Amino acid sequence: MAKKFKAKPFKQWLDHLCAVVVKTRDDFNCQIQRPGCSGGMSPGDRNCQWCHIISRTANKTRWDLLNAVTGCGRCHHWAHANPAEFGLWFVNKYPHRWDHLCEIGQEPNKTWKQADFEEVERFLIGKAIDLNVDIATIRYDYRGRYKRKVKEYV
Secondary structure, three states: OOOOOOHHHHHHHHHHHHHHHHHHHOOOEOOOOOOOOOOEOOOOOOOEEEEEOOOOOOHHHHOOHHHEEEEEHHHHHHHHHOHHHHHHHHHHHOHHHHHHHHHHHHOOOOOOOHHHHHHHHHHHHHHHHHOOOOHHHHHHHOOOOOOOOOHHHO
16 A cells, blocks of 8 residues: 655645755855845755745745745844734845746646656756756755655756
């Protein structure tokens, strides 16, 4: 009998993978740059955070790379405290990303199956490889909370 697919640990693995890809893409620099911002950060810095424009509650935008920026802790806190201002900042800085997110918002929600999560995983691993991120390092940093075999995509 096949094991039942559990979405929660897969979501956590995809969150970790997407966060690494977004931070690497943004070169570990805060994109928001509010007064008092930390600015450039290192890969292991806990202050380096994965910030979403549209909430992570919707799977259709949760792992969309255009729905995320890297931010320092102070700027990420500001974004949550001032969502309207953060939204205006994003629209002004990344109008093409905002247009993309509006298009996706028009699509109907769907029930995600294992194949959908695996498709996102393949996409994110491909992006990580394009950015020269070592997949083994991502797996090690993740501390094996989800024992997903990624070698098939490498």
